[in-house]
Amino acid sequence: MAKKQLSIVGTERETIEEIEEVAAKYVAILYERMELQKQEPGLLAQLEERMKAHKQSKYVYFDEDENRFEITLSRKTKLAVKRVRPQGATDEGDDE
16 A cells, blocks of 8 residues: 655645546556456466367367457467457457
């Protein structure tokens, strides 16, 4: 938890409530994403282990929204997970 700086009367920081609210939401999401990124290397290592155990060099995975992901294991690049978009699909409204 961050330390609060001692405030001296007359030196308070001027704040704008609308900006403060949105900034707080953004920072919360930023911290959440940072935590998720810490998990990614371990999950990729597990995925690589499973691919090797089942002697698979390529695997196609569909998520609950039917987005297609190709998982490729090669000697050169280790493991690659790539979302495959249907032909003609655009990035509008898509979050990866």
